[in-house]
Amino acid sequence: MIRFNGVSVRLAGRDVLSDVTLSLSERRIGVVGANGSGKSTLARLVNGLALPTSGDVTVLGRDTRRHAARIRRDVGFLFTDPDAQIVMPTVAEDVALSLRRKGLSPAEVDERVRGVLARYGLDRHADHPAHLLSGGQKQLLALCAVLVLEPRLLVMDEPTTLLDLRHSRLVADLLRELPQPVLVVTHDLGLLDSFDRVIVLDQGRVVADATPGQAIGHYRRLMS
Numbered sequence: 001m002i003r004f005n006g007v008s009v010r011l012a013g014r015d016v017l018s019d020v021t022l023s024l025s026e027r028r029i030g031v032v033g034a035n036g037s038g039k040s041t042l043a044r045l046v047n048g049l050a051l052p053t054s055g056d057v058t059v060l061g062r063d064t065r066r067h068a069a070r071i072r073r074d075v076g077f078l079f080t081d082p083d084a085q086i087v088m089p090t091v092a093e094d095v096a097l098s099l100r101r102k103g104l105s106p107a108e109v110d111e112r113v114r115g116v117l118a119r120y121g122l123d124r125h126a127d128h129p130a131h132l133l134s135g136g137q138k139q140l141l142a143l144c145a146v147l148v149l150e151p152r153l154l155v156m157d158e159p160t161t162l163l164d165l166r167h168s169r170l171v172a173d174l175l176r177e178l179p180q181p182v183l184v185v186t187h188d189l190g191l192l193d194s195f196d197r198v199i200v201l202d203q204g205r206v207v208a209d210a211t212p213g214q215a216i217g218h219y220r221r222l223m224s
């Protein structure tokens with residue numbers, strides 16, 4: 001599903017990722033590590049937002065250097081900062097935008113938008129200005145806009161950072177239920193309990209790649 005082959009990323013004269021080789025095919029994959037260890041860069045490599053300086057990244061059988069546009073259609077990407085992906089004036093319009101680009105009929109768009117907003121408790125805000133939502137509500141809106149497209153694979157960069165306990169649980173439940181494979185970067189270690197595989201990064205290198213219990217144990221020792 002995702003293959004990193006000898007991947008290094010050098011930015012502004014610094015090695016942000018060094019010689020990462022991973023073959024990922026599990027349904028739930030977590031990535032943890034200290035601030036600045038390269039987690040977001042690793043996530044961004046998966047949909048071609050970042051490109052390797054050396055080595056290559058293959059996603060769903062395609063090289064991210066040569067097929068970035070196609071890969072972005074297949075891979076839903078949730079940014080840490082929801083303001084980075086909210087573009088339309090109202091909540092419903094923002095979710096509808098990506099669907100209209102897919103050529104769906106107005107009635108179909110409306111039905112899908114209402115459905116996803118209701119699922120994430122934003123239906124009351126459908127016609128409200130998106131910029132007036134709280135940070136957590138914006139994060140949920142960004143999630144709705146990604147999920148409504150039913151991508152083949154999802155990448156989430158710190159999806160629960162702005163969420164209260166109830167909404168964090170909603171995202172944890174979603175991660176259990178979603179049919180698609182998901183790669184999640186997070187500092188919310190509880191989110192990873194039910195995951196299949198967790199990768200620990202340290203200074204741009206993979207230093208553990210194991211079950212959640214083993215990987216988080218390694219991460220805790222690294223941080224102590």
Ligand SMILES: Nc1ncnc2c1ncn2[C@@H]1O[C@H](COP(=O)(O)OP(=O)(O)OP(=O)(O)O)[C@@H](O)[C@H]1O
Pocket residue numbers: 011012016033034035036037038039040041042
């Ligand atoms: N465009 C860029 N230009 C220069 N340096 C960058 C760029 N993007 C990231 N970096 C650097 O790469 C390193 C890794 O950044 P990255 O965002 O991948 O870390 P992270 O593990 O996600 O951190 P955090 O947990 O704080 O979000 C950091 O030192 C950062 O300053």
